[in-house]
Amino acid sequence: MNSAAIRNAMTVDVEDYFQVSAFAPHISRESWTSISCRVELNIDRILALLDNDGTKATFFTLGWIADRYPGMVKRIVANGHELASHGWAHHRVSDQEPHEFRDDVIRSKKILEDLGGQAILGYRAPSFSIGRHNLWALDVLEEAGYRYSSSIYPIQHDHYGMPEAPRFAHHPRTHHGLLELPITTTRLFSRNFPAGGGGYFRLWPYPVSRWFLQRLNRLEHRSAIFYFHPWEIDPGQPRQKGISMKTRFRHYYNLHRMEERIKALTRDFKWDRIDRIFLE
Numbered sequence: 001m002n003s004a005a006i007r008n009a010m011t012v013d014v015e016d017y018f019q020v021s022a023f024a025p026h027i028s029r030e031s032w033t034s035i036s037c038r039v040e041l042n043i044d045r046i047l048a049l050l051d052n053d054g055t056k057a058t059f060f061t062l063g064w065i066a067d068r069y070p071g072m073v074k075r076i077v078a079n080g081h082e083l084a085s086h087g088w089a090h091h092r093v094s095d096q097e098p099h100e101f102r103d104d105v106i107r108s109k110k111i112l113e114d115l116g117g118q119a120i121l122g123y124r125a126p127s128f129s130i131g132r133h134n135l136w137a138l139d140v141l142e143e144a145g146y147r148y149s150s151s152i153y154p155i156q157h158d159h160y161g162m163p164e165a166p167r168f169a170h171h172p173r174t175h176h177g178l179l180e181l182p183i184t185t186t187r188l189f190s191r192n193f194p195a196g197g198g199g200y201f202r203l204w205p206y207p208v209s210r211w212f213l214q215r216l217n218r219l220e221h222r223s224a225i226f227y228f229h230p231w232e233i234d235p236g237q238p239r240q241k242g243i244s245m246k247t248r249f250r251h252y253y254n255l256h257r258m259e260e261r262i263k264a265l266t267r268d269f270k271w272d273r274i275d276r277i278f279l280e
Helices: 029-034 039-051 063-068 070-078 098-116 136-143 199-203 206-219 245-252 255-268 274-279
Strands: 007-014 058-061 082-085 185-188 191-194 225-228 270-272
Touching: 007 039, 007 274, 039 070, 039 255, 058 063, 058 070, 063 070, 063 098, 070 082, 070 098, 082 098, 082 274, 098 136, 185 206, 199 255, 206 255, 225 255
Parallel strands: 007 058, 007 225, 007 270, 058 082
Antiparallel strands: 185 191
């Protein structure tokens, strides 16, 4: 396979800065409606950025956000992107009972389909909160009509991760069941290194991230799955007080460089929607 022809999946987790799991002990969900949202402006910046070279992506969108910004959801679809579910209100799957999770993913799927006018095929768990202890969630997703999940991250992390999981597309529960699409990792020294975005993309120097993705395309002949958040291109967002130094570093480090790095990615690699790469 010609590595230059490999399409990689660009994905965006559509949530606002105050909804991240690390801020949950400091910002209650009850207060969300009183906080000024920045997500719509940031999504419009992302749509313009991707439109510069015709890049199409998959937008994993919170139902809570879609309910408040229906016009934003319609613009995502009108620009040719895939709409997918990120759940309703960023509840970690590991904190939910099966019936709660079922209600969450059905509710979010319905509002996104009503607004976007397209079938919602994909789901990504908030904070990659599906792992070895709650694989039942994949059965719930299939029953709810989803065709794929991108929720199991095969790395070791203090808040999530299932390092023993396969690194590439697979069916975790049954041979013909729901397709799981892990975020990209690079295998070095018998260990999986995160290579598919998020805070790690802000942490590594850009040439390192580029090398990881090039290695995946050229040596393993695989499509990468990359993700980022709207708040990651927003260095002007309000600073949260009372958080630990570790959380502060993870959330704010290199925000001012993120937009230019995304532009570099769209120049250096070929990108498309998840459904066009993995479901066709």
